[in-house]
Amino acid sequence: DTGVSQDPRHKITKRGQNVTFRCDPISEHNRLYWYRQTLGQGPEFLTYFQNEAQLEKSRLLSDRFSAERPKGSFSTLEIQRTEQGDSAMYLCASSPGQGATGELFFGEGSRLTVL
Amino acid sequence: GENVEQHPSTLSVQEGDSAVIKCTYSDSASNYFPWYKQELGKGPQLIIDIRSNVGEKKDQRIAVTLNKTAKHFSLHITETQPEDSAVYFCAASIEGNRDDKIIFGKGTRLHILP
Numbered sequence: 386d387t388g389v390s391q392d393p394r395h396k397i398t399k400r401g402q403n404v405t406f407r408c409d410p411i412s413e414h415n416r417l418y419w420y421r422q423t424l425g426q427g428p429e430f431l432t433y434f435q436n437e438a439q440l441e442k443s444r445l446l447s448d449r450f451s452a453e454r455p456k457g458s459f460s461t462l463e464i465q466r467t468e469q470g471d472s473a474m475y476l477c478a479s480s481p482g483q484g485a486t487g488e489l490f491f492g493e494g495s496r497l498t499v500l
Numbered sequence: 501g502e503n504v505e506q507h508p509s510t511l512s513v514q515e516g517d518s519a520v521i522k523c524t525y526s527d528s529a530s531n532y533f534p535w536y537k538q539e540l541g542k543g544p545q546l547i548i549d550i551r552s553n554v555g556e557k558k559d560q561r562i563a564v565t566l567n568k569t570a571k572h573f574s575l576h577i578t579e580t581q582p583e584d585s586a587v588y589f590c591a592a593s594i595e596g597n598r599d600d601k602i603i604f605g606k607g608t609r610l611h612i613l614p
Contacts, residue, residue: 389543418601427506427589427604428544441601476543488534489602491543 387411389492391477397498398467405463406495410479417460418489419452420476421445428476434460435482467499502527504592506605514613519577521608523590526571532595533566533573534602538587547588548575551595577610585612 390409398404410417415436420428431450432442436457449467454460464471474496478489503526513519525533531552536544550557550564550573557564561580566573577584587609593602 420604425509425607427504427591427606430601430603433601478543488546488549489536489544491545493541493543 389477389479389490391475391492391495393495394493395496395498397500399500400469401466403463403465404467404497405461406475406477406497408460408462408477408479408492410459410477411490414479414481414490415457416480416482417454418478418480419460419462420478422474422476422494423472431462431475464497467497469499472497472499502530502592502594502603504590504603504605506590506608508608509606510609510611512611512613513580515580515582517580519575519580519584519610521575521588521590521610522572523574523592523605524570524572525592527592527594528568528571529594529597530592532593532600532602533564534591534593535562535564535575536589536591536604538589538607540586544589580612582612582614585610 392407418433419431422428432452434454449465452462474494476494478491480489506523534549537547538544548562561578563576587607589604589607591602591604593600
């Protein structure tokens with residue numbers, strides 16, 4: 386399977402703990418996006434990368450959130466001191482990029498439950 | 501920033517009938533309008549897209565129309581089938597701009613009734 390993969394698929398944690406999600410994009414895709422989706426809502430943009438450069442970070446993201454894409458391949462999204470309001474599906478997507486937005490290829494998501 | 505509104509939030513149609521989902525966008529600079537379908541437990545998947553240099557695009561049973569003046573765009577599904585049941589999202593972005601992130605609407609849950 387050469388699609389976008391995310392790990393873990395489901396994470397249950399207690400409030401105050403740190404969690405990290407990993408995304409492996411489609412090989413050779415330059416763009417990598419993180420979105421958050423809550424029940425009954427559309428994906429909300431969080432941040433995106435062009436290769437290893439983080440181009441934009443949404444105002445939705447507090448200082449507790451950080452994302453990296455150190456070698457321009459896989460990416461990690463870390464949430465520190467989790468709160469119940471962080472419970473959501475975290476979606477990763479990749480695209481070829483380079484001037485055209487084009488199709489986003491989404492992974493199946495990492496569902497976070499904060500107790 | 502861009503804001504995308506989508507209606508209706510839920511839509512039920514008889515199998516074989518047509519379904520129409522409508523969206524509006526706020527940023528007149530937006531020029532790329534994709535539609536995504538999300539099935540239970542999966543990530544969204546692109547089904548059709550349209551760029552602002554055309555007013556309509558069709559792919560088999562699916563068509564999208566764009567009215568740039570009114571900042572409206574719509575998805576039309578004809579001859580609906582059970583496998584069309586899913587959540588559909590419209591979206592908008594400014595393609596070719598450094599800030600070309602895709603902004604999604606809140607989604608329409610489509611039920612195809614037997």
